[in-house]
Amino acid sequence: MDGYFGSYAVVGALLLIGVGIFAGAMTANRLLRPHRPTPEKLLTYECGVDPVGEGWAQSHVRYYVFAYLYVVFAVDAVFLFPWATVFAAPGFGVATLVEMFVFLGFIALGIVYAWRKNVLGWT
Amino acid sequence: MHVVYPAVVAALLFSVGVYGVLARRNAILVLMSVELMLNAVNLNLVAFDVWLRDRLHGGQVLTLFVIVIAAAEVGVGLAIVLAVFRNRRTVDVDRLRDLGEPEPVGASPGEPEPVGGGPDGRAGDAA
Amino acid sequence: MIPVLLVTVPLLAAAGLLVPAARRVVRGYGLAVSGLVLGLSIALAATFDYARPAAVQAEVDVAWTPGLDLRFHLGVDGISLPLVVLTALLTALCFVYLAGRPSRRMRALTVALLVLEAGMLGTFVALDLLLFFVFFEVVLVPMYFVIAVWGGPGRRAAAVKFILYTLLGSAVLLLGLLLIWAQTGTLDMVDLARTHGSGMSRGAQILAFVAVAGGLAVKAPMWPLHTWLPDAHTEAPTVGSVLLAGVLLKMGTYGLARVAVPVLPQGAEAVAPWLGAFAVIGIVYGSLACLAQRDLKRMIAFSSVGHMGFVLLGFATLTPVGMNAALFGNVAHGLITGLLFFLAGGVKDRYGTSDMTRLGGGMLGRLPYLGSLLTFAAVASLGLPGLAGFWGEMLALLGAFSPGAGLSRPLYLVFMAIGGLGTVLTAAYFLVMLSRVTHGRPDARWRDARLPDVTGYELAAWSPLVALTLVIGLWPKSLLLVTDPAVRVLLGVVP
Amino acid sequence: MNALLDTALRLVVITGAFLLLPLIVGQTEHKVMAHMQGRLGPMYAGRFHGWAQLLADGVKFAQKEDVIPAAADRRIFGIAPAVALVPYLVILVVVPVGPGLVGRDLDVGLFFVLAVLGVGVLGSIMAGWASANKYSLLGGMRVAAQLMAYELPLVLAASSVAMAAGTLSLPGIVEEWRWWWLPWQAIGAVVFFVAGLAELQRPPFDMPVADSEIIFGPYTEYAGLRFALFILAEYAGIVVLCALTTVLFLGGWHGPLLPGVLWTLIKIFLLAFVVIWVRVSYPRLREDQLQKLAWVGLVPLALLQLALTGVVKVLLAA
Amino acid sequence: MIQSIDYAAIAPPLILALAAGLVLLLDAFLGRPRAPGFAALGGVLLSTAAVAWLAVEGAGRATFCIPGELRGGGPASCSYVADRFTLVISAVMLGAAVVVVLLSMTELARGDVPAGEWYFLLLCAFAGAVALPASRDLVMLVVSLELVSLPVFVLAALRRYDGRAGEAALKLFLVSVVSTAVMLFGASLVYGVTGEIHLERIAAVLAGARFTDAVPAPGAGAPVAVAGVVLVLAGFAFKVAAVPFHFWAGDVYRGAPVPVAALLSVISKAAGFAGLILLFTLAFPALRGVWGPLVAVLAAATMTVGNLLALRQRHAVRLLAWSSVAQSGYILAPLASADRGAVPASVAYLALYAAMNMGAFAVVAVVARTRAGNELDDYRGLWAVSPWSAAALGFFLVCLAGLPPGLAGLFAKIVVFREVVAGGLGWLAIVMAINTVIGLYYYIAWAGRLFAAVRPGRAVPVTAPAGVAVAIALVATGVFSALPQLAISALG
CATH class of the missing domain: 1.20.58 (Methane Monooxygenase Hydroxylase; Chain G, domain 1)
Structure with a gap:
């Protein structure tokens, strides 16, 4: 675990840990959360009014x-x-x-x- | 690690860049492909520098400058693309034809097709 | 020093005309300058040491561009002297002619002709291969403009054709010269001629000869490289045609005598039969083509192809006799064809056409002086004994009878026979021409036309040519004495 | 085997710190802000001064529905929080808390830190782009502009320290540190800290998320745990920024009497307090004011600091 | 260890760079539209003076050398060398630069282009152009090459509301960027094989020397080195618009402002050739067997295609564009021969070409102001209304064609021919000969139009700077015509 690649292997490990935390949290979330999508809910939010035009406006x-x-x-x-x-x-x-x-x-x-x-x- | 690995990766990266340059018609995507090519260069240089244990670190120094050059190119390139877009509303390199060779009336056969302005214009696409 | 003046005087004079204020002094300016140059050339001839014509005289040798080994090396010997005088003479006569019949845009024409003169004279006095080439090229641009600006209806195409052909020729020539240089390491024509190609392998010599002779042959012109010539001669204005036929063609044959044959003897030996073959084809082809022409100028142009065929045949023999014939033929052709083009120009000026069928006959009756001059020139050109044209052709055939060592005699005998046939054909087409133009009844359409006969200026311009044709024809030794020793040295016959 | 165990232990500690410290900072913020504003803040959760408030928040977020708008670019939308969060964890690997107490001493540590720091901001930009929402896009662009404006002073200020220390390794820099670096590198410290705040989009540089203008900008469409992770990233960012400032400018573990680790933590929390203090004290800047501050203020200052560092350094060497 | 910098040696590019900064400040604080132009001119002239001083002072200076303990027994290998080659190319560049600046003064008088930026970019490009021939390592080489290229993209696009200018700039940019990437990849491979970035050390390693233990045995990386060299060649072929990488030239020259086109055709091109010559003759002589034939083929194709394309042009700048592609072929040709005189021949041609082509562009820039179409037919009868312009253009064209009285062009061609013949490349010489004739056709046809007696349009007003520019080019060409020695033996 020494030397150039060793150092970055540690960094890589930490990166994996980070991703793991994220993945774990999302998995837990998936188990705990409700999932009831409705079209209104999935609508783009523009202060409550119907969205105007595309989201990726120039x-x-x-x-x-x-x-x-x-x-x-x-x-x-x-x-x-x-x-x-x-x-x-x-x-x-x-x-x-x-x-x-x-x-x-x-x-x-x-x-x-x-x-x-x-x-x-x-x- | 054997030097072949980074070298092969660099070659692949470069090839992807070349493909992008040849296949993409949007100027910005072409620009990004060029960046890939330049990064392949960087990868090569750094890998070789380490592998060769170059005491002058020529490879690394060159890499720094390549990075700077790449940045400058992107800056200038985007500015030009923007300027063109403002004037023409397109950045499709195939549709920038204002400067193409005018088709001469009754061009004598045997002369080469004017690259860059022919009806199919594939030759100009490498740009 | 005189050779330098010969080149610089016309150039400086031309430059002087470019000053805008020079608008008023044009009339007579060209005449004065070319007269001065003619005087210089006569002075050169007068100071020439005829006891040793083979030696280079009045030599000037200054380094110009060491990086290219280029030296400003000028001088004359027996070979170049007659051509120098001829050139100066013809140019001066052109200006005499123009003085009597001013052309439009006279100032520009004067500039062009003076530059042309400088280039032509330079070509004949240059003794450095590259310098020779430079002067060879100098001629192109002014001649292009002379044809393209003052020429006939088809002038653009003719001018372009002229310049492209000759430039291609000179590019090939340059390659040959550079090959010689690369092989021998010198550009000095005197040195090169002295060593006779030592240091060059046979293969290199052949290659170089093909390039050099090929390049020069375009200018000469040699069949089948002659196709630019009829158009250029026909479309060029009178003075252009005169200088083209009288001098420019000589530059090609002069180059053969000066560079190709002496410097590359082995190459010459190998290629000479081909040269001879093309020459005799040219003779016959030119004559036949003449028979088919309706246009006077065009016919004279094609006759040049035939005459230059004789000159080339002379070279192809690689004997002193043949070479002398060639050089003699050069001068003779310059005089006679120059005269012919002057006359054709005169005819065209008067009748507005040079189409023989439109001219009809009877010129002798209507314009006796012009008609008789035309007759004289035609007869001289067809090689009547006693006139200049005869000797060149005769000596060339004689040379072919006993070609140089190493050349196949039977082949040259065949050449000689064909060449002899050519002389007959030459006589035929000139006689046909005369019968159609000078003899017979004047065409009815010219009855009311005002057709002045020869003017004083024209007479002044033409009579020297007539006189010289007679002199050289009657006393050929005057010329041969000058050229022969030089030829022998160049061929290595006499040390 | 021992080395592997050692490394694993360090990673566990780092991960633990990464999960714990932001919560502490967050809780502190709740309380400090409240007290500065003359109120109490959370008092209920966990009984004692609401210490478990954030844990309760976390549980709440974990149970919430994860709404991804129909128009959004789902994949990018989904991973954006991770991109925002994970880099801060990774940075911690090179931050020393005491002599030898560091995840891994990279010889180009400073480079590494600055590079990874930029990646974190990418998360916000991705979020802004992927949401397919005008406000989010606007916010994303503001984030990008802010990143660009403040990256340079940040880098320049950091390089000033690198110059002073003659090394890019963070532990190396701390080892080289002397007390008189405080006045010497003061300008750089301020520039670094301010620029860092701006990169984190902390008030007064929070116009990308300005809830009163563009409804939390890039995070408008986020809900549930993904939103929570963004918030966590912000606090992790504060920790990282304070840690870096500590290490680079405040001498890290150097300090009298107390153990080095403690000094490091004290300094980090003091800085975190400053971050909170600033949030309470200053109003939000306008976008153009922000750019101007960066280019006309911080960049020249950073250059000045560089010059100062160079001159002093050469004088010392002479 | 410490580098001592020879400021005298690097003065020419340094002066230009400082002048660039000065121009920017002048523009920002003074706000006088003409000031930047004069500052730029001053900078260029000062830099020229520095070059002249270096030339007079003699002894080739070198700086940025490898310190002793790092040499590994190899040569000192300086990165920046102000030797004769450097000075000659720099002089050519700066001469062209003066003309470009003068032309710019006229071009900018219209006011649709920001002056300060324009001159700043010009000076940056000049600085790169002057630094390039002095470069003796890959880093310097690449950086200066980019320094020449990048400002030109912007210059081409600086007329912001002209769609054509933008299009030209974009095309130029994309081509150039791609070529840079290709070249750099090749360079990285060469570095991988040799482990050196200094040209002379690369050459030594390729020839079998070893300076470190790490480099693999000589010959081990030969195929990689070959690939690298070929890629580098391809990259440079783009830069100098050699066939088959030439297609951008016509569009770009046509779309860019005329001074930029002039800059592209002379300074950028000279920069490309300087780099090519440096790399291939200093770094890759051991691989001549690989690149020699390639260069020969490239040269032949370039001159032929360039000429054939020029043949059918009706637009002045476009004609010059394609003809300058063809001229590139002539410059390349001697490099294909292994002869010692190859580099001097190329450089001589380059210098002569620079003078003639700058002149042609200068006149075209003048004429373009009143004849916006700038078609060849717009030049008909120019002699009648503007005899001086017409005479100058005629002279330059005749020079480019390589005919007397344009002896400069003739000698240039002779020099190249000599090298090619001496190098034993007979076929190339013949191709060149044919091309000379083709080239002559369109040049002379254009020159002929000048003197045609029809339709004399409006007279062409010549502004003072443009007049001076034309005069400079005229004098240079004239001097080269009379004393070709100056160019031919410039490299000794």
């Missing part, structure tokens, strides 16, 4: 910009972690730090730009 994609910002920045952050673990190791130093500032500077530039262009506001 909605405005104003979140898209944020999604994009996130994808860009979060993925940039991928580089931070390997860097963060080694940058203070012997042999690295100010230069490494400066490089990361350059990197962060570009990220910050992106945010400043987005902010100035009012992308972050509500459109």
